[in-house]
Each structure stands twice: as structure tokens, then as C-alpha cells.
Amino acid sequence: MRSWWRDPSGDESTPALAPVAEPLVETAADSASDDPRGWFARLRAGLSKSSTALTDGINQIFLRRRLDAAALDELEELLIASDMGVGVAGEVVENLRRTRFGQEVTPDEIRGALAAEVAKLVEPVQKPLRFDPAKRPFVILVVGVNGSGKTTTIGKLAQQYRAGGRRVVLAAGDTYRAAAIEQLQIWGDRTGCPVVVRGQGADAAGLAYDALVEARAMQADLLLIDTAGRLHNKADLMAELQKLVRSLKKLDPAAPHAVLLVLDATVGQNAHQQAETFRQMVGVTGIVMTKLDGTAKGGVLVSLAEKYGIPIHLIGIGEGADDLRPFEAYSFSRSLVGLER
Ligand SMILES: Nc1nc2c(ncn2[C@@H]2O[C@H](COP(=O)(O)OP(=O)(O)OP(=O)(O)O)[C@@H](O)[C@H]2O)c(=O)[nH]1
Ligand SMILES: [Mg+2]
Numbered sequence: 001m002r003s004w005w006r007d008p009s010g011d012e013s014t015p016a017l018a019p020v021a022e023p024l025v026e027t028a029a030d031s032a033s034d035d036p037r038g039w040f041a042r043l044r045a046g047l048s049k050s051s052t053a054l055t056d057g058i059n060q061i062f063l064r065r066r067l068d069a070a071a072l073d074e075l076e077e078l079l080i081a082s083d084m085g086v087g088v089a090g091e092v093v094e095n096l097r098r099t100r101f102g103q104e105v106t107p108d109e110i111r112g113a114l115a116a117e118v119a120k121l122v123e124p125v126q127k128p129l130r131f132d133p134a135k136r137p138f139v140i141l142v143v144g145v146n147g148s149g150k151t152t153t154i155g156k157l158a159q160q161y162r163a164g165g166r167r168v169v170l171a172a173g174d175t176y177r178a179a180a181i182e183q184l185q186i187w188g189d190r191t192g193c194p195v196v197v198r199g200q201g202a203d204a205a206g207l208a209y210d211a212l213v214e215a216r217a218m219q220a221d222l223l224l225i226d227t228a229g230r231l232h233n234k235a236d237l238m239a240e241l242q243k244l245v246r247s248l249k250k251l252d253p254a255a256p257h258a259v260l261l262v263l264d265a266t267v268g269q270n271a272h273q274q275a276e277t278f279r280q281m282v283g284v285t286g287i288v289m290t291k292l293d294g295t296a297k298g299g300v301l302v303s304l305a306e307k308y309g310i311p312i313h314l315i316g317i318g319e320g321a322d323d324l325r326p327f328e329a330y331s332f333s334r335s336l337v338g339l340e341r
Contacts (some may be wrong), residue, residue: 044335046317050298051338058305062107085303092117111337118333126329127311137215137223139255143261146229149290159321169179169220170195171211175202176228205247238281290316
């Protein structure tokens with residue numbers, strides 16, 4: 001394997017760690033210049049199912065029409081249907097009622113106002129995933145229901161960190177399914193990251209413990225731990241995750257340093273229940289929202305932000321490593337309503 005810890009010259013070529021916490025992955029703005037299509041354009045294309053539903057609805061309501069009570073009611077219904085949540089829909093409509101009632105408004109003005117409202121609501125949760133280089137390895141536990149995108153997200157992160165010269169170890173903590181272990185190994189091979197593996201059915205907590213020991217011995221910067229999304233039942237899953245966390249704490253009381261909840265945007269409002277459940281089970285320090293490209297329910301990110309205030313670190317708009325980027329309030333809100341940059 002082309003892994004760094006077997007290469008004696010690898011040590012020298014690895015950049016020194018910065019003394020302060022720094023973003024794990026660069027922001028979209030940093031990399032826009034070397035991305036021919038641009039992240040904003042891709043985000044806009046990815047969110048097109050969500051934005052088309054909103055744009056069509058707004059066009060229908062506001063074409064050659066004053067902002068009257070009936071129009072505001074229709075807009076509120078449209079926003080609720082877009083998964084933004086009842087509270088958010090009410091706030092947006094109330095603001096428009098206060099500022100523009102009785103005036104002629106164009107669909108574009110409504111979209112602009114909507115984008116501004118959404119940006120205001122989601123700005124507080126725009127927090128890039130940062131790691132503290134003093135915690136070595138920085139341990140990231142990745143949780144979420146089955147199929148939400150945990151393993152893929154770990155693969156994408158591994159690729160991005162490796163590109164940034166970081167030493168990354170992966171732990172195949174989803175010991176429930178053999179295919180899950182293989183899937184992580186494929187990402188490990190692809191990204192040149194060692195993967196700590198035990199057989200199917202092995203104790204996930206024991207594996208996580210061993211992985212931290214190995215990652216320390218390898219002087220890794222980061223340890224990314226995959227987990228099962230489903231066991232026989234919820235109580236089993238909770239017991240397993242809690243045991244896993246306890247076993248990490250035996251080695252490092254501060255570990256895991258981050259618990260990422262991966263949420264699939266296509267499930268819409270069900271994401272709320274998942275956030276609630278995992279928050280209670282293991283605590284969640286940040287959210288990764290995947291599959292915003294495949295759904296008209298992208299608005300759910302807004303209602304989640306409003307309800308829980310949990311940092312939203314990253315969003316996924318496709319299956320490639322480059323399709324996972326830091327969440328940015330401005331580009332997200334403009335894209336969600338189909339506006340140009
Ligand atoms: N379109 C799209 N697909 C994604 C995205 N993220 C993940 N996927 C796909 O979603 C599917 C499930 O992803 P996994 O990473 O296997 O999900 P998981 O949470 O590990 O699932 P389990 O191991 O079953 O718990 C895969 O086919 C991924 O390629 C995304 O942002 N956009
Ligand atoms: Mg998986």
C-alpha cells in the first residue's frame with residue numbers, strides 16, 4: 001500500500017502542523033479559482049430540484065400581482081412544502097408583510113428577500129469543521145442512520161485531508177456488515193490511508209480502541225471512525241455507540257473530539273427525528289448534510305438550523321470527493337432559491 005507510515009521519507013515531506021486550529025478543508029471561495037465550473041455553479045445545479053420547486057411556485061403566486069393577504073398565504077404554504085419548517089415560513093412571510101404589503105413585487109424580488117431571510121437564519125450554524133493539531137490524533141466519530149452517507153463522507157474527507165498533507169487513519173467501526181468494511185477499505189486504498197479492520201461481527205468498541213492505539217503509533221493527525229447505521233434495534237445501536245465512546249475515553253478522556261452526524265437531505269423532515277435521536281445517544285458536535293443534489297427537500301437544512309442550532313460543517317452535492325464542501329450560508333441560500341451569485 002502507498003501509505004505514509006511505511007515510507008521512511010514520508011515524514012519529511014509532510015508539512016508541519018499549524019499551531020492553531022484550522023479548517024479541515026478549504027472554503028469554496030478559496031478554491032473557486034481553480035475549479036473551472038466553480039463551486040457556486042455546481043451547488044446551484046445540485047440544488048436545482050429544490051430551487052425549481054420554489055421558483056415555479058413563486059412565479060405562479062407573484063406574476064403581475066400585489067403582495068396581498070392571499071399571496072402571502074400561498075407563499076407560506078409553498079415554503080412549508082419546501083421543508084423549511086412552519087416557523088421559518090411564518091417568519092419570512094411576516095417580514096414581507098411588514099415591509100412590502102400592498103406593493104407591486106416581482107418574483108425576483110421575492111426570491112431575493114427569501115434568500116436574505118434564509119441566509120440570516122442559517123448564518124449562525126455556518127461553522128467549518130476545525131481540528132486542534134494539539135490533539136493528535138484528532139478523533140472524529142461519524143454517526144448517522146444507514147444509507148445517510150457516512151462511509152462516503154469519510155472517504156471524501158480522507159481524500160481532502162490527504163491532499164492537504166495530513167496523516168489520516170480510518171477505522172471500519174461498522175462491523176455489522178462485511179460490505180461496509182470492504183467499502184471503507186476501498187476508500188483507504190484510493191486515498192492511501194491505512195484502515196483498521198476487524199472481522200464482521202467484531203466488537204466495534206474494541207476496534208475503535210485498537211484504532212486509536214494504532215493511529216497514535218503511526219503519529220496520525222486524524223482518526224476517522226465509521227459506525228453502523230442500524231443494528232437490531234435502536235437500543236442496541238445506542239449501547240454500541242456509547243460503549244465505543246467509553247472505550248475511546250479510556251485512552252483519551254477528550255475523545256472523540258468531534259462527533260459528526262451525517263444526515264441525508266432526501267429524507268426531509270425525518271432529519272429532525274434523526275438529529276434528536278443521535279443527539280441523545282452520543283451527543284453531536286456538527287452536521288454533514290448529504291445528497292442535497294438529489295432532492296427538492298433542501299429546505300430542511302434551514303429548519304434544522306433554526307431548531308437545533310447545531311453547527312452545519314459540510315454539505316454534499318454528489319458522490320465525488322470534491323462534492324463535499326464547507327457549508328456557507330450565502331451561497332446556499334442564493335442557490336436554494338435559484339439566484340445567480
Ligand atoms: N447524490 C449523492 N449521493 C451521495 C452523497 N453522499 C453519499 N451518497 C451516496 O449515498 C449512498 C450511501 O452512502 P454510504 O456512504 O454507503 O452511506 P452509509 O451511511 O455509510 O450507509 P450504511 O453503511 O448502510 O450505514 C452511496 O451510494 C453514496 O455514493 C451526496 O452528497 N450526493
Ligand atoms: Mg457505511
